[in-house]
Amino acid sequence: MTEIPEHLLKRSRERKAAGGDASSSEVSASTPATTAAAPVAKVVAETPIKAAVSKPVPAYVKAAKTRGRIPSWAMATLALMPIFLFMYVRGLQPQKAEASGPIALGIENYGACASCHGADGAGGAGRVLKDGESLKTFPHIEDMLNWVYGGTEAYEAAGVASYGDPDREGGAHYPRSYNGSAMPAQGAMAGGALTEYEILGLICHIRYDISGADEAGEWAEEYEKWCSAESEIFLGLEDGSLTFDSPELGVGTAPRLGTTANAAIMTEG
Ligand code: HEC
Incomplete structure (x- = not known):
């Protein structure tokens, strides 16, 4: 044992x-x-x-x-944290070029016009702006700037018979020819509330977004010169080195007859 x-x-x-x-x-x-x-x-x-x-x-x-182990799948996400943070901070900063371009500014201010012309430009108390209507009335942007600056009463007071293209399809538009009412002046010197670069922004928005001008085609030259974010005219109006009365622009703040599609705008300089 x-x-x-x-x-x-x-x-x-x-x-x-x-x-x-x-x-x-x-x-x-x-x-x-x-x-x-x-x-x-x-x-x-x-x-x-x-x-x-x-x-x-x-x-x-x-x-x-x-205790507190970080799972391997979460490590990948954590490794990207600095990048997410960078993107987030960047996103908080306003995109300067975008926000200060004429069309962006026009979109921002269009409420001043929408009450009469409709949110999409379909018209109402004011004339139709969409579907190329504004482009037919104003084959030259200079004439549209002049009209919106002064409005109906300035044209009447100056005795100007019509605004925009006198050969417009369907007949020229003359003051109070729509429904008898007046388009209020928009430019500051005419009694309106908008600066000249704000008026340019609104008109760029109406021509290229609402009325349908093709910025890459037929209207490319006008777009580059007046309505692109790099437009020197827009920047000049904004910093005060240019005004509608600067002779090289061919706009003017005094009411005047418009030009036909084929006519050249009178400018100096
Ligand atoms: C109180 C109403 C009212 C407001 C606000 C108004 N409009 Fe007008 N708009 C009119 C009327 C009415 C006409 C037609 C004027 C006439 O027959 O004399 C007109 C005509 C126009 C035309 C000419 C259209 C064409 O093809 O004949 C343009 C362009 C225009 N308005 C742009 C603007 C812009 C840009 C704004 C905003 C800054 C604006 N309007 C604000 C009432 C208004």
Whole structure:
């Protein structure tokens, strides 16, 4: 008989009490080694390993293993954070060139005209502006600027018979020929509330967005000169180095007859 050390017997009893692997524990505890050499060797060999495996993981190790680990999929997102931050800050800054271009300004101010001409230029108390109507009346943008600056009463007071193209398809437009009412003056010196560069912005918006002028085709030259974001005329009106009365512009603030599509605008300089 092999003597089984007391501490092993004790451990076996404990394990049995705890509901462990009862049969194998019993074998190691009570079966003589001569009759069951193999199982005993197996059990003895397994016992320390089993003990090591079932040994409870201390709470602080568990905590360290599970604490605040960043999952690998989130790392990719985190790595992009500086870029997102950069884009966000950039987005907060106003896009200068865009916001100060004539058409952007015109879109911003169009409410001053929409009450009479409609949000889409379909007309109402004021004439129709969309579907090329404004382009037919004013084949030259200079004549449209002059008309909007002064409005109906200035033309009447100056005794100018018609505004825009005198050969307009369907007949020239003359003051109060629409529904008898007047188009209010818009330019500051004529009693209106708009600056000259604001009037240019509105007229660019009406011609290119509402009336449908093609900035890349037939109207490309006018667009570049008057309505593009780089328009030197717009910038000059804005900084005061040019006015509608600057002779090289051919606009003028005094009411005058318009020009036909084929006629050249009179300019000096
Ligand atoms: C109170 C109403 C009213 C407001 C506001 C108004 N208009 Fe007019 N608009 C008219 C009337 C009425 C006519 C026709 C004038 C006439 O027959 O004498 C007209 C005519 C015009 C025409 C000529 C159209 C054509 O083909 O004959 C243009 C261009 C125009 N308006 C632009 C503008 C712009 C730009 C604004 C805003 C800055 C504006 N209007 C604000 C009432 C208005």
